[in-house]
Amino acid sequence: MDEGTCVFCAIVRGQETASIVYEDETVVAFLDRYPVTRGHLLVVPRAHVVGLEDIDADAGARVWEVGRMLARALRRSGVPCEGVNLLLCDGEAAYQxxxxxxxxxxxxxxxxxxxxxxxRAPERERELLEADAEVIRNALSSDRS
Structure with a gap:
């Protein structure tokens, strides 16, 4: 999917209808057309990026800050809200x-x-957790070099 066929890009450009609740120079936030619950919002960067590896740090931080701000607003609105899930699906296997x-x-x-x-998963053994932690730490180190 590219910018030309992306429904979120069309919303950002004003070519597709959306119930926008917030926008600034970096992000647009609007109600999901297929909500899990009433008030379900999506926060999208204006720039077309596919996933976590593609978004720059500043835009990513802004998405999360606006998400936090909207969660606070939901709690103060008339929309039923006793708690909030912030959910990011990154990749097809993660239900994006x-x-x-x-x-x-x-x-x-x-x-x-x-x-x-x-x-509900069984508890993972400490030595297996430590082995996983080591390979992830190594990957972090290789990203920094």
Whole structure:
């Protein structure tokens, strides 16, 4: 998907209808057309970037700051909101369906029916956790050089 066929780029350009709640020079935030709960928002950078590896640090920080600001606003609005999920799906295996970086800001209430985040896994052994930590630390080191 490129900028020409990206629905989020069309929203940013004003060529596609959206219920925009916030915008600035870096991001646009609007209500999700297919909400998990009432008030489900998406925060997207104006620039077309696909995932975490593509977004620059300043734009990424702005997306998260606006997400935090919107979570606060949801708690103070008339939208039912006892909690908030901030959700980022990065890649098809992580359930990303629109390949333009976006942060979901999802207001939650007890019993709202969304239970997809529940995951019960066995505890991982400490030595396996340490081995995983080591390979990730090594990857971080190689990114810095």
């Amino acid at each position: 369906t629109v390949f333009h970086f976006h942060l979901h800001v999802i207001p939650r209430t007890a019993g709202d029916g969304w239970t997809e985040l529940r995951h």
